[in-house]
Amino acid sequence: MARPRSEDRRSAIMSAAIRIIASQGLGAPTATIAKEAGVSNGSLFTYFDTKADLFNHLYVELKAEMAAVAMDRLPVESDIRQQMARMWSQWLLWATSSPEKRRALAQLVVSDDITPESHQAGKQAMAGIVKLLERSRENGPMRDVPLSFVAALMSALADTTIDFMIQDPANADQHCAAAFDALWRMVA
Template sequence: MARPRSEEKREAILTAATELIATHGLGAATAEIAKRAHVPHGSVFTYFGTKAELLNTLYVELKTELIEALWDQMPDSDDMRTRLAHLWTNWTNWGVANPAKRRVLAQLGVSDQITDQSREAAFAVASEVVKLVRGVGIHGALREAPPAYIGALAETMAGTTMDFMSRDPANAETIREAGFAGLWRAIS
């Protein structure tokens, strides 16, 4: 009889994968991931049948973590600007606090190893965020643009904002506010 899988080992593998992909890219070896996670190499494949499955799981879990952070303590307000500003603040805070996770998400986001199913799962998790952004942009210049395009623009603006906030912590709040003003003008 097979032993039950340990959630701690699974999380250790995902954490190790995040750390190694952030520093070595998607080519990080599963043997190194196992070593960093303090599990036998075969355990990686016990929990994730293939490296591609590991990458897809990591992608969905990191996207889910990010979306949960964005939505955390969302104000119960009808004012779209207030809600979008809250989302922006949480997003930039998460990105500055989690640079390795942010790097990994960026790499996974453009990887051909991430399946359409995983991308759809991540998009489904983000449905409330997408709905908010579409609501803001319903009368704006981008009102006819596909949601994925608007999301990509917002991600680029957020990434640039996070980079500059990280480089200049003394002016991080000013940078965040300028980034939000740009986002608001772009989509509203």
């Protein structure tokens, strides 16, 4: 993929896209994104072939960032429940404290522009999290359910919880904890 042109410009476009998508949705003109990034509209297309291409890169990158934050400094010496709890709270914390990234990501997930390859890459990024989940449910009631299904259920719970945390910030921590308990009951 050979580092193209200026990495700065490229990431400026990415950040701008996040802000614009968060506020205006995926239908926002590329020209708007370019202007927000301080670049000409033509320039956007030297960094990304098409609008959809930009969206795909953004999707993968956001998913990766989310997963990385969730798994950051995992207390590997602690028991699995504590590791999961830590991962869970890091995940939701990232989402609630980066609302624009979260909102952009939410739109991208359901977009038809995201290719199967990108979805696959998104899953890859979640591999660590899923691994943790796998250990969690090892002896639990869902031990025979396809792991990808369990992972999808977990993600669904996370997304819903994030919505409530953002919507009702005063009780964000309680929502986060309640949802984790629910998840744990579900799988472990």
